[in-house]
Each structure stands twice: as structure tokens, then as C-alpha cells.
Amino acid sequence: MKRILVPTDFSEHAEHALKVAAIIAKKNNCEIFLLHLLELPNQMNDAVTGGSSIPEVMLFIKKANETLQKIKEQPYLNGISVNASVQFERAFSGILSFNKKNEIDLIIMGSHGTSGIEEVLIGSNTEKVVRLSEIPVLVIKKNIRDFKFNNFVFASDFSKETKKPFKKMIEFAKIFNANLYLVMICTPNSFKTTKMSEEIMKKFIDSFEVENYSTHIYNDVNIENGIINFTNSIDADLIGLCTHGRTGFAHFFNGSISEDLVNHTVKPVITFKI
Incomplete structure (x- = not known):
């Protein structure tokens, strides 16, 4: 893992994500890409794509670049290579297209973690990125001064399809030498006996x-x-x-578990695409 993308709308939650990115970057010698997305009215988009330099567009670009430069000068980013850019695109689609162009390894995003409406980016863009991203997405809910991974919970049904993302999770955990807690959640609707659950997990982890x-x-x-x-x-x-990346946020768990957790827990959540 060498390239980390941090989308920012210049909010405090985006800064929380950037601080965590800085900690990870220093531990793993990573490069940070700071991205601000401008979603302009249609007439301004036409001007941009047509090559025109209307004053409103130029002002947005100037202010965004000035703010990005101030962010790059923050002490917690000292010693880290930080690339900052402004892009004209919808938030979630802009993030995904930026990933492919720049071969990003990890996205770190901020979130209020309270409801699907109160997101760091407009609408439900955090959830959309979590659902559609091909690379791991780490969602940060609060300011974490000393971010650490001493205890890392990986919740799964430990089916065959989770083996590929599990490999990525292992690589991520190794960066911090974390203690892994592999957990299978049993509910009335997905009940398994203890013996059955133990056998499934043992067979999975043995590989x-x-x-x-x-x-x-x-x-x-x-x-x-x-x-x-x-x-x-x-x-x-x-x-x-x-x-999963399927429409409707279908998961190997029943319902929208990853999306719900992104919204409802204050703990950082990292997702890996199946």
C-alpha cells in the first residue's frame, strides 16, 4: 500500500480522515492524494468543458487551491508527500474515477456516523463509495489523535467469496501488527450451532x-x-x-450491514470489496 486518497470538502470530518491518513502514511511510507471535488451548475460545467474562463469558475478554483495549500502546510503532514488537486465532477463518481487514474490503494473518508443524511460529502456519497469502490475504504467518524490498530475486528460469514478480501485485510493488519479478532455473528435469522460455526471458521482460516x-x-x-x-x-x-458492489447494496450478510455500520458506530470501519 503506497497511495492513499483523502477526499475533502474542507470540513472538520474530512480533516479527521486526513490526520489518520498521515499516521498511516508515516508508518508505511505512503503518498497522500488530497482531492476536492467541485460540483458546478450546468451552465458553469458547459463553460468549463468549452474552455471558457468565466469569473465564477476561476474564483472557485482559486479559493479551493488556496485552501488545499493551507492544508498541505499543516504540521501533521510534515515529511509526507502530499498531492492536492481540484476536480469538476460529482463527489462519489469523481472519487472512483480518480482512483483508477492514479492507482490508489486506499481511500480514507470522514463521516459524522449518525445518519445517512449527515455525511461529510453531499448526500450519501460515503456509502456510495463504500459500495462501489474496488479498493479498501476506511471511514473515520471522529478526531483520533493517536490512531492505532491494536485490536482489529473482522466480522464475516467466512464463506469462499470472502477469501480474496480477507487477504487484503491481512496485509492491512500487518502494517500495524494488529491483534485480529475474527468473529461470526449468529442471530435468530442466521442461526448456526457453536460446533458448526467453529468448523466453518477453522476450515476458512487454515488456508x-x-x-x-x-x-x-x-x-x-x-x-x-x-x-x-x-x-x-x-x-x-x-x-x-x-x-459486494451490486446495486441495492447486497451483502453476504442480510441487509445493508456495511452501510449501517458506516452510519451508526463511532469506531472506524474499513471495507474490502468481494
Whole structure:
């Protein structure tokens, strides 16, 4: 992992994400890409694509670049290579297209973590990026002065399709030498006996070379509550999940678990695409 993208709307939540990116970048010698997206009215878009220099557009660009320059000068970014750019595009589509052009390895985004409406970017762009991104997305909910990954929860059903993202999760955990807590959540709607759950997890983990891990089975009324309650019970630093990219946010879990957790837990959440 060498390239980290941090989209910013210049809010405090975007700054929280950038501070975490700085910590990760210093530990892993990464380059940070800071991206501000301008979504202009149609007539201004026409002017931009037509090559015109109307005063309103030039003012937006000038102010955005000035703010980005001030951000780059923050002390917590000292010693880190930071590339800043302004792009005219819708937030979530602009983030995804930027990834492909610049071979980004990780996206770090800020979020209020309270509801789908109160997002760091307009509308539900954080959830859209989580759903559609081909690369891992780390969502930060609050200011974390000393970000660490001592205890990393990975919640899964440990099916075959989660093996590929699980490899990415292992690589990420190794950066911080984290203790991995692999947990299967059992609910009334997805009940498995303890013996069955243990067998599934053992068969899954035996195909990987993993250190510093433990397996757990946790019962709760639903999967989202189970993940949050288990995470809090061990005072974990981070929650890891797998996601599908299908329309409607279909997951190997029932419902929209990753999206719900992005909104409802104060813990950082990292998602890995299946």
C-alpha cells in the first residue's frame, strides 16, 4: 500500500480522515492524494468543458487551491508527500474515477456516523463509495489523535467469496501488527450451532498464514448490533467488513450491514470489496 486518497470538502470530518491518513502514511511510507471535488451548475460545467474562463469558475478554483495549500502546510503532514488537486465532477463518481487514474490503494473518508443524511460529502456519497469502490475504504467518524490498530475486528460469514478480501485485510493488519479478532455473528435469522460455526471458521482460516488472531462466535438480535456490541466488548480500534458492489447494496450478510455500520458506530470501519 503506497497511495492513499483523502477526499475533502474542507470540513472538520474530512480533516479527521486526513490526520489518520498521515499516521498511516508515516508508518508505511505512503503518498497522500488530497482531492476536492467541485460540483458546478450546468451552465458553469458547459463553460468549463468549452474552455471558457468565466469569473465564477476561476474564483472557485482559486479559493479551493488556496485552501488545499493551507492544508498541505499543516504540521501533521510534515515529511509526507502530499498531492492536492481540484476536480469538476460529482463527489462519489469523481472519487472512483480518480482512483483508477492514479492507482490508489486506499481511500480514507470522514463521516459524522449518525445518519445517512449527515455525511461529510453531499448526500450519501460515503456509502456510495463504500459500495462501489474496488479498493479498501476506511471511514473515520471522529478526531483520533493517536490512531492505532491494536485490536482489529473482522466480522464475516467466512464463506469462499470472502477469501480474496480477507487477504487484503491481512496485509492491512500487518502494517500495524494488529491483534485480529475474527468473529461470526449468529442471530435468530442466521442461526448456526457453536460446533458448526467453529468448523466453518477453522476450515476458512487454515488456508491462510495468519498470526496474532483469535476466533469468536457472538450471538445477538441482528448482525449490526452483534458487530457493534462485540467490538465494544473488547474495546477494538477498528471494524473490518467485506462488501459486494451490486446495486441495492447486497451483502453476504442480510441487509445493508456495511452501510449501517458506516452510519451508526463511532469506531472506524474499513471495507474490502468481494
